Amino acid sequence: MHMHKYEKIWLVFGGITLIVFLSVIGVSAFAMGHHPPSDMTTIDPEKVKETAPFDDPGLKKIGDNEYEAVMVAQAFMFGEPLEVPKGATVHFKVTSADVVHGFSIPGTNVNMMITPGHINTITHKFDEAGEFLIICNEYCGVGHQAMSGKIEVN
Amino acid sequence: METTLINRKDAKLSLAHLYVGFIAVLLGGIAGLLQTFVRSGAITLPAGIGYYQLLTAHGVLLALVFTTYFIIGFLYSGISKTTGTLAEGPRKLGWAGYYVMTTGTVITTIMILTNDASVLYTFYAPLQASPWFYIGLALVVIGSWISGAGMFRQYRNWKKANPGQLSPLFSFMAVMTMLLWLIATLGVAATVVLQLIPWSFGWVDTINVLLSRTLFWYFGHPLVYFWLLPAYICWYVIIPKIIGGKIFSDSLARLSFVLFLLFSIPVGFHHQLLESGVSHTWKFIQVTLTFMVIVPSLMTAFSLFATFELSGRQKGARGLFGWVKKLPWKDARFFAPFMGMLIFIPAGAGGIINASNQLNQVIHNTLWVTGHFHLTVATSVALTFFGIAYWLIPHLTGRTLTKKINLLANIQTIIWVVGMAMMSGAMHTVGLLGAPRRTAYTTYGDYPDALGWIPYEVAMAVGGSFLFIGILVLIYIVVHLSFFAPKGVEAYPIGEVADQAERTPTILENWKLWIGVCIALILFAYTIPIMEIIENAPPGSPGFRLW
Numbered sequence: 001m002h003m004h005k006y007e008k009i010w011l012v013f014g015g016i017t018l019i020v021f022l023s024v025i026g027v028s029a030f031a032m033g034h035h036p037p038s039d040m041t042t043i044d045p046e047k048v049k050e051t052a053p054f055d056d057p058g059l060k061k062i063g064d065n066e067y068e069a070v071m072v073a074q075a076f077m078f079g080e081p082l083e084v085p086k087g088a089t090v091h092f093k094v095t096s097a098d099v100v101h102g103f104s105i106p107g108t109n110v111n112m113m114i115t116p117g118h119i120n121t122i123t124h125k126f127d128e129a130g131e132f133l134i135i136c137n138e139y140c141g142v143g144h145q146a147m148s149g150k151i152e153v154n
Numbered sequence: 155m156e157t158t159l160i161n162r163k164d165a166k167l168s169l170a171h172l173y174v175g176f177i178a179v180l181l182g183g184i185a186g187l188l189q190t191f192v193r194s195g196a197i198t199l200p201a202g203i204g205y206y207q208l209l210t211a212h213g214v215l216l217a218l219v220f221t222t223y224f225i226i227g228f229l230y231s232g233i234s235k236t237t238g239t240l241a242e243g244p245r246k247l248g249w250a251g252y253y254v255m256t257t258g259t260v261i262t263t264i265m266i267l268t269n270d271a272s273v274l275y276t277f278y279a280p281l282q283a284s285p286w287f288y289i290g291l292a293l294v295v296i297g298s299w300i301s302g303a304g305m306f307r308q309y310r311n312w313k314k315a316n317p318g319q320l321s322p323l324f325s326f327m328a329v330m331t332m333l334l335w336l337i338a339t340l341g342v343a344a345t346v347v348l349q350l351i352p353w354s355f356g357w358v359d360t361i362n363v364l365l366s367r368t369l370f371w372y373f374g375h376p377l378v379y380f381w382l383l384p385a386y387i388c389w390y391v392i393i394p395k396i397i398g399g400k401i402f403s404d405s406l407a408r409l410s411f412v413l414f415l416l417f418s419i420p421v422g423f424h425h426q427l428l429e430s431g432v433s434h435t436w437k438f439i440q441v442t443l444t445f446m447v448i449v450p451s452l453m454t455a456f457s458l459f460a461t462f463e464l465s466g467r468q469k470g471a472r473g474l475f476g477w478v479k480k481l482p483w484k485d486a487r488f489f490a491p492f493m494g495m496l497i498f499i500p501a502g503a504g505g506i507i508n509a510s511n512q513l514n515q516v517i518h519n520t521l522w523v524t525g526h527f528h529l530t531v532a533t534s535v536a537l538t539f540f541g542i543a544y545w546l547i548p549h550l551t552g553r554t555l556t557k558k559i560n561l562l563a564n565i566q567t568i569i570w571v572v573g574m575a576m577m578s579g580a581m582h583t584v585g586l587l588g589a590p591r592r593t594a595y596t597t598y599g600d601y602p603d604a605l606g607w608i609p610y611e612v613a614m615a616v617g618g619s620f621l622f623i624g625i626l627v628l629i630y631i632v633v634h635l636s637f638f639a640p641k642g643v644e645a646y647p648i649g650e651v652a653d654q655a656e657r658t659p660t661i662l663e664n665w666k667l668w669i670g671v672c673i674a675l676i677l678f679a680y681t682i683p684i685m686e687i688i689e690n691a692p693p694g695s696p697g698f699r700l701w
Contacts, residue, residue, distance in 0.1 A: 099695075113428045118431045
């Protein structure tokens with residue numbers, strides 16, 4: 001099929017940007033490990049509170065200034081506030097006891113979906129002191145706008 | 155000047171669709187206006203109406219009802235115009251589809267009004283609505299299939315009567331649009347009929363949430379192309395005629411539609427990037443396929459501006475940009491769709507951000523996303539549809555678009571663009587700050603960041619008010635063109651292909667080939683992940699009614 005010269009130039013330019021975009025994303029994902037949260041672990045959504053580690057949610061120290069935060073999202077709360085020291089690396093491990101929820105900490109890159117039957121995980125290093133808010137950013141019912149949690153970084 | 159009207163029976167069928175669509179715009183617009191006031195804390199809703207109930211109504215009426223009815227009405231009219239009066243069979247199928255869809259729309263609307271379905275228009279399980287909500291939606295989809303079958307039949311009749319000839323561009327594009335819709339809706343029909351309806355009736359206790367979400371998003375992304383392609387039909391076929399130019403290239407137009415069919419479906423995971431249970435490899439593969447859609451988008455942009463420039467130069471324009479002045483800026487049939495095209499540039503760029511593996515993390519489920527699709531569907535698509543209505547309604551009612559109404563339509567476009575710039579601009583900005591979408595008024599206990607979002611939410615309400623005024627002006631125009639405008643003949647603008655354009659290769663109309671490639675791509679992108687979702691499925695979820 002014949003194409004106008006300018007159109008060829010335009011499409012070649014478009015094709016090159018496409019390759020550049022995809023390379024940036026691909027390298028960032030596969031070489032630098034910046035994958036979106038994609039945990040493959042499952043759980044019985046009706047037995048969350050009897051299943052480890054969600055039978056004992058909260059903050060656990062697992063290393064030098066490194067913590068695991070086990071949390072259950074449910075209408076319309078995330079559980080007790082957490083307190084970590086400045087510079088702490090926190091591995092969030094979250095599941096849902098009822099419907100789909102969101103898990104996001106504004107001002108950080110922490111943002112993931114919490115679907116019932118699945119566990120999702122994300123890691124964040126809190127380099128600055130202050131109070132951080134965890135909010136549910138997926139509609140979950142009449143109290144959705146009140147669903148939040150707190151992280152105190154000292 | 156074209157002086158023939160399409161067949162009056164065909165006109166009646168199209169009008170019936172357009173009227174339902176514009177009633178949905180009015181009702182959905184009222185819901186939208188109230189939402190912006192609630193979200194910014196300006197009012198609280200009376201009479202026990204819920205914010206999320208309004209949000210469900212807004213989404214269903216505008217994103218599903220307005221678009222689907224308008225599209226089917228528009229496509230039927232163009233098919234009648236370009237392939238000749240509808241045969242008895244296709245017209246009957248059109249009416250059958252209309253009644254099935256309308257029955258479904260009424261049932262769904264009642265369920266929303268009685269607060270039995272405040273699950274938003276994406277109805278994510280395991281929030282569980284009344285089974286009748288899902289049945290209503292299923293009827294809308296089935297009705298649209300019947301209408302699509304009517305168009306396919308009319309197209310096939312034409313091909314049989316004109317062996318070896320290239321079909322009219324409009325009818326080719328209409329068939330492509332309905333084919334895309336048919337293949338895409340198989341996913342949502344599967345989750346609604348096989349999962350949600352049995353589960354909401356209590357015939358089964360639990361549901362596979364991830365499978366349901368995956369089937370939904372298999373449909374959810376091509377859904378936006380189902381909205382866009384009819385707008386592209388206007389841009390490719392209608393606009394060249396209105397500006398007094400020619401279609402730049404018939405084959406490029408057809409090729410871009412083929413590519414939209416191929417690359418809009420096997421990409422749903424880019425809406426599920428942040429969820430567990432789908433491996434990051436498959437997410438990346440679908441992100442790659444998503445980006446392919448950039449190619450036909452760039453082709454479309456090129457063709458459109460080539461048409462503008464060529465027609466401008468034919469009218470004697472000089473210099474690099476002299477042709478810009480030759481465009482008919484005062485013609486509402488051009489101005490409204492043109493503003494839609496212009497806004498598609500930032501809208502498309504935003505879409506590339508959304509689909510990017512890592513950047514998605516920053517904006518997912520924030521108001522940025524709401525801002526994004528208010529640019530794409532609620533501006534690019536909506537303004538184009540309004541621009542079509544300005545000549546299509548009088549053509550169908552045997553009336554004319556007067557100078558006065560044309561001016562009012564241009565004012566409507568300006569109101570819309572200003573209102574949307576404010577509302578969508580505020581949504582994009584506050585989304586980057588982390589403000590969640592689909593959330594009623596909240597300060598999270600006077601949390602400072604959340605308090606900082608309020609001014610943007612006020613800007614959203616101001617923009618929303620502009621848009622509502624725009625809707626009132628639009629409805630006035632629609633009513634006027636339907637019942638009060640002077641009788642006459644309004645042209646149905648169908649562009650002709652430029653003389654120097656190359657002959658279109660017949661391979662572009664080889665449906666078996668493109669459907670085959672489309673299915674192969676879908677199987678490639680979805681077979682393994684869906685098998686994994688089913689094999690590694692956790693115990694299912696019971697339903698919840700949390701509103």
